[in-house]
Amino acid sequence: MNGRIDSGMGQIVIDTDVISAYAGSVAVECFGIVGMAAVSMRDGLVKILRRDSLRHGITVRITPKNKIQLDFHVIVAYGTNISAISDNLVGNVKYKVEEFTGMEIDKINIFVEGVRAID
Numbered sequence: 001m002n003g004r005i006d007s008g009m010g011q012i013v014i015d016t017d018v019i020s021a022y023a024g025s026v027a028v029e030c031f032g033i034v035g036m037a038a039v040s041m042r043d044g045l046v047k048i049l050r051r052d053s054l055r056h057g058i059t060v061r062i063t064p065k066n067k068i069q070l071d072f073h074v075i076v077a078y079g080t081n082i083s084a085i086s087d088n089l090v091g092n093v094k095y096k097v098e099e100f101t102g103m104e105i106d107k108i109n110i111f112v113e114g115v116r117a118i119d
Contacts, residue, residue, distance in 0.1 A: 003062050003103050014101055016060040023070055024058050026096045032085035037073040037113035067106035068097065075114040086110050 003014040024036055036057025059071040070093065076085055094105045 003068065003101060004066055005102050012102075014103070016062065019068060019097065019101060020058040020060045020070075022100055023060070023072075023093055023097050026093050027058075027072060027074065027089055030085065030089045030092055032077045032080040032082075033089065034075045034077050034116045034118065037075050063106055065106075067104045068101070069107045069109075070097075070105065071109045071111065073111045073113050075116055076112055078115050078117045082112060 002016060003019065005012040005014070027033055028035060038056050057073045061069040063069060072089065072093075074089070076082060089110060090108050093108060097103075098105055
């Protein structure tokens with residue numbers, strides 16, 4: 001389902017891939033986030049995604065009330081406070097995605113899939 005915004009002249013339809021790509025770029029800018037994760041269900045391996053495929057680590061759902069729900073699968077930096085990283089991620093993503101789309105964020109779920117040391 002795509003997001004819809006009613007303007008005075010018609011409707012604006014936003015594809016969920018656009019929302020996930022933007023949310024992914026916002027997420028990797030947050031302190032403590034090393035990258036987005038893709039989980040292989042077959043063997044349970046977690047791999048870090050390149051910058052051009054960040055949207056694969058994010059699930060976007062549009063509710064019947066036209067609100068956005070996001071699931072992030074992230075890899076965090078070793079030695080950082082996961083609670084602080086999560087608060088920072090939620091705050092930044094909520095503000096920037098709402099400004100970008102003009103739609104309200106209903107829920108953001110964060111799944112920490114791994115920890116990596118930063119050089």
